[in-house]
Amino acid sequence: MEKKTTDKKKRQGKSPVKKITGWLHLWLGLVSGIIVLVVTLSGTMFVFCDEIIDLCGGSAKYVQAPAHAQKLSPEELLAQFHQQVPDRKAFYFDTYKEADRSFRVASATQPPKDKNKKASKKGKSKERGPRGVFAYHYLDPYTGKVIGSTKSYEFFYVVAHIHAQLLAGKFGKTVVGVASIIFFVQLIGGLILWWPKKWNKTTRTTAFKIKSGTKWRRKNYDFHNVFGFYSLLPAVFITITGLIMAYEILTNLTQEAFGGTKDAHKIAEKYEPQFDPDKKALTYAAFADKNFRKFPEARQFRMSIPRNDSATVYHVVAAQFIGLKSLEKGKSMEANKYTGEEIIYPEKVQRHEIIEHMNFDLHVGYWGGMFGKIFTFAIGIICTSLPVTGFLIWWGRRKKTPKKVTVNLSNS
Template identity: 80%
Template sequence: MENKKTNPKKKQGKSLTKRITGWLHLWLGLVSGIIVLTVTLSGTAFVFCDEIIDLCGGNAKYVQVPANAKKMTPEELLAQFQRQVPDRKAFYFDTYKEVNRSFRIASATKPPKDKDAKKAEKPKDKGRGPRGIFAYHYLDPYTGKVLGSTKSYEFFYVVAHIHAQLLAGKFGKTVVGVASIIFFIQLIGGLILWWPKKWNKTTRTTAFKIKSGTKWRRKNYDFHNVFGFYSLLPAVFITITGLIMAYKVLTDLTQQTFGGIPDPHKITEKYEPKFDPDKKALSFTDFIDRNFKEVPEAKQIRMSIPRKDSTTVYNVVAAKFIGLKSIVDGKSREINKYTGDEINYPKEVLMHEVIEHMNFDLHVGYWGGMFGKIFTFIIGIICSSLPITGFLIWWGRRNKSSKKTKEIKNIHQHRKEEHHEQMV
């Protein structure tokens, strides 16, 4: 009698919570796996975009400095660029304090016809079309000669849009948003499934270590289980910052929580100078010289090139390093083109930009320099592996179950045949 009472306790299976969580974890993972894999891999690839773009620049990034030579003005260099590459339109340039660094121009191919000009003002999300193809060109700042170019800009633009919207516009953005929410649920569900029923030496070893000397199925399970746990907190953090960018309601809530304003563009125009055709704008050189003085640590300056003469505010970034979407030890400012003074926006408008950039830096790993990038890259690789290892766990169990079912059927068939022979 005692054995009958104690045996059920020994054979007690998973709790109802773990069974429900396990079912959700499996089917949500199978439904969203390919999308999550695409989003995490593209996001991981974007982490080192600045280093790869610099590498692609090669020797064109540097020049031999002629004796007693003087750098050409940005206006002269832009004119030289237009003459040598007439099928492209520049939209910003980078200049450097180092005398041997080349002048870099970001540009896009022009629309094939004038009637497409209006369409070009609203770039499509698919990485091609009226907006043209992005590229960086490197010019000798002393002669204006184009030294080389790289379309790595275009590559990472496409990668970023795969990550954000699968190159499918608003529909793709919705799909990525839903997949991100599912991934967040998967991470929480994974923690519930990982949590041992009892903590002892055996469960601690299983939960925190990958067992050596095991077959590939057990090894794959350990990779999914153990690495999934170690990457949990940063993965949750990266997912939340991504959701903040994906959903306006979360963006606005974040802005309001930290002292920003949801839509600053409604009030910025009040503080910007009015266009006056009789006034002359300062030269690009004036802006560059002034910003190098006001930001002493700056080694690089990026200036946007206004598309219209009526534009009265220039965006100027002065920093130690300026990447595709990163700023190291510096600042981005909106400057009056007539006076060179920074626009005195309200505090909440300035906070909007700070919060927006900070959230992006936290999402991509720019928060901690090279350490932050390496850390985020590793987490991205682990997150990219989770849909794969999870699928292999399911596939292995499915085949194992099918094999057992087949063996049982064979045994039953064999017994029927033996019984038939005895009857005969």
């Protein structure tokens, strides 16, 4: 009788694969939990950065358009901006087709000149020196007056760099990369642990539904397992696209697999115009007019401001909406500063940009408009919760006192 009971327990116990997976799942989770929590939470916050930045702009995004008045040129508006805010340097601007939309300038605080010299001597960036604090300023396009500002740009810049490198440079990037690989392993391990030994009505209910009327520990366990399963495939996908951005070897493999090239920037330089001091650059206003005519559906135009006069390529975007790292129904391109025409790069270079942007859009949820953002945000919330619910499961079992076993010896 005793042998039969032992055999039954063996059959009902966990398999060696599940035991090893469970051990790895626990300790890898405890080691990487805090990092995964920070990375997933910051990534989730970034999803709606455009909407939040737009909200922070408030009423400064609009002006009362005077009758029959003409907007000042971007050059005039930028001159007015630097006059009113002399401690900042503009690096791109947004202008709009609508008469009542204000002119927006993206800028950074300028470091003191002595710091620039010091950085130059040490062999650091000779052009910019230490990075300044980013901000958006809104100007009345008819008068040039600064009517509002927001540092939401700086906030999401910091959030993005927490997500990518924990604000710790190369070391932080390595830590995030390792934590992301562990999270990928955790997702696969979670699926193995979730998979029922036998499929029946009871196991299906347990695997796919959160049981009602249970204590918080059980609910927490169900939440970890059930929502972990439902978010598995998109979470794996988001993790893989993140790893592609984090590791150059994966970036290059992705480029080669989809017909791009890893040397896109070097090749692109050969097709860019040479600096000619005798040639006059096209005005910013001419660039904007040219692109609004070329893309009549565009409502917004963005143009980068070159760091020095020797730059011959302007980055320009014309679209219905242009966000921090996104655009809707439009085009982003590199343009010749002398002619305003788009620079046509070889197909492999163009494909490189398409692959790079597509991977980013898939990672942050820009692939499906508002639906894509909401879906990615929901997955991000679940992924952020997994280290917390997993820790609570472990802590609950750790604190749980074992039940006393009474042995009936009357039948011995």
